[in-house]
Amino acid sequence: MEQIMLAFVTGLTTGGLSCLAVQGGLLTTALAPPVPQSAPAKRKRRKRGKSAVPPPDDAPQAVPILLFLAAKLVAYTLLGLLLGALGAMLQLTALTRALLLIAIGVFMIGNGLRMLDMHPIFRYFAFEPPAFARRYLRKAGKRGADALTPLILGALTVLIPCGVTQAMMALALGTGHALQAAGLMAAFTLGSSVVFFIVVYLATRMGALLEKNFARAVAVVLLVLGLVSVDSGLNLMGSPVSLARWTQTMSSSASLETPALTDAASEAEENDLYITVLNTSYVPATLRARANVPSRLTFVTDNVFSCALALVIPELRIEEMLPVTGEVTFEIPPQPPGKVLRYSCSMGMYVGEVVFD
Amino acid sequence: MKQTFRVPDMHCPACVMHLEGLEDTLPGIRRVAASYRKQRLEVEYDTAQVSEAQIVAAAEALGYKLASDGERQT
Numbered sequence: 001m002e003q004i005m006l007a008f009v010t011g012l013t014t015g016g017l018s019c020l021a022v023q024g025g026l027l028t029t030a031l032a033p034p035v036p037q038s039a040p041a042k043r044k045r046r047k048r049g050k051s052a053v054p055p056p057d058d059a060p061q062a063v064p065i066l067l068f069l070a071a072k073l074v075a076y077t078l079l080g081l082l083l084g085a086l087g088a089m090l091q092l093t094a095l096t097r098a099l100l101l102i103a104i105g106v107f108m109i110g111n112g113l114r115m116l117d118m119h120p121i122f123r124y125f126a127f128e129p130p131a132f133a134r135r136y137l138r139k140a141g142k143r144g145a146d147a148l149t150p151l152i153l154g155a156l157t158v159l160i161p162c163g164v165t166q167a168m169m170a171l172a173l174g175t176g177h178a179l180q181a182a183g184l185m186a187a188f189t190l191g192s193s194v195v196f197f198i199v200v201y202l203a204t205r206m207g208a209l210l211e212k213n214f215a216r217a218v219a220v221v222l223l224v225l226g227l228v229s230v231d232s233g234l235n236l237m238g239s240p241v242s243l244a245r246w247t248q249t250m251s252s253s254a255s256l257e258t259p260a261l262t263d264a265a266s267e268a269e270e271n272d273l274y275i276t277v278l279n280t281s282y283v284p285a286t287l288r289a290r291a292n293v294p295s296r297l298t299f300v301t302d303n304v305f306s307c308a309l310a311l312v313i314p315e316l317r318i319e320e321m322l323p324v325t326g327e328v329t330f331e332i333p334p335q336p337p338g339k340v341l342r343y344s345c346s347m348g349m350y351v352g353e354v355v356f357d
Numbered sequence: 358m359k360q361t362f363r364v365p366d367m368h369c370p371a372c373v374m375h376l377e378g379l380e381d382t383l384p385g386i387r388r389v390a391a392s393y394r395k396q397r398l399e400v401e402y403d404t405a406q407v408s409e410a411q412i413v414a415a416a417e418a419l420g421y422k423l424a425s426d427g428e429r430q431t
Contacts, residue, residue: 115369120394126369126370126393134374137374138374138378138380160370160371160374
């Protein structure tokens with residue numbers, strides 16, 4: 001759900017403007033009046049009103065814009081469905097998902113650096129539609145403003161995704177779940193459609209202007225999203241080096257880390273460890289346990305509805321969906337001193353660790 | 358005539374489509390192929406109907422400055 005909301009907000013902000021820059025021209029071409037007006041008719045109209053506000057028949061019409069956006073929404077939702085199904089077919093393990101997240105992150109960072117024009121090499125991160133698709137889209141856009149044209153063009157925008165959309169498509173593939181991926185793409189497209197509609201309906205030229213001025217902001221957002229994606233991938237791999245684990249280490253020493261083992265616990269023949277799963281974290285984030293004795297690691301949930309439920313302990317090859325409310329216990333064999341057992345949610349967003357000493 | 362221009366102003370793949378639209382707006386243009394990655398524009402045109410200056414002016418109207426990179430084939 002969080003991911004869907006994030007996709008919607010991304011569409012509503014950076015995605016909308018980015019898509020508008022790439023696809024706006026198509027829509028405005030489709031909205032052009034199909035039959036040129038005769039000169040006398042134009043003269044008559046000028047005489048009637050002296051207002052600077054353009055007459056209604058010259059302004060973009062709401063219906064074709066809505067048709068265009070509806071077709072676009074359907075097309076991208078179906079694309080999400082296909083990408084998710086493809087991800088599921090590939091049977092992504094935690095490791096492949098982690099690698100995919102890192103690849104997605106690198107792709108986003110590359111696109112961000114491209115938009116900031118850091119080096120010509122980053123242009124290779126951009127998707128250029130093939131020449132035949134560009135030609136077809138151009139011709140289709142010139143057909144006129146019948147009801148079918150905006151529908152066709154809206155659907156054909158899948159051929160010219162903007163940089164942010166491409167990043168979202170990669171994320172959809174990474175979900176490995178058809179419906180989730182479809183929801184992700186639908187939320188993103190819906191968010192971008194709001195911006196699309198407002199800008200095209202109010203002023204068609206505003207989009208290009210905004211895109212030019214906000215290109216740097218879009219690039220920065222892509223860089224941040226890319227770094228988050230790489231970080232999530234690293235967490236999911238159980239890497240000791242990640243931003244989330246670093247911030248956790250910085251904060252856990254103050255409040256989330258368990259106290260030193262008591263004498264009674266030190267003498268016990270096995271570790272009995274409890275971790276409380278919250279919607280946005282695992283508590284305590286760092287848990288200390290005795291080395292060289294078996295452990296019982298219990299995850300306790302109470303009305304949790306986030307991806308924290310999808311638990312991954314890479315080293316033990318554990319991938320478990322925890323109940324919304326309840327307890328799940330894992331038997332862990334004795335671990336050597338100094339060993340750190342890292343775990344995270346399946347998206348690599350929330351992390352925790354057990355330190356054996 | 359086939360001529361290649363450098364287009365340093367191309368800042369995204371959408372510019373490719375904008376520039377290739379010259380094919381529909383100028384007379385005598387046989388083919389336009391743009392590349393964002395190479396920042397190049399290749400134009401095939403009939404010199405009897407359209408001149409290099411007209412092509413440069415049309416691109417400039419779209420917001421792109423063209424610089425000839427000296428590659429010409431007749």
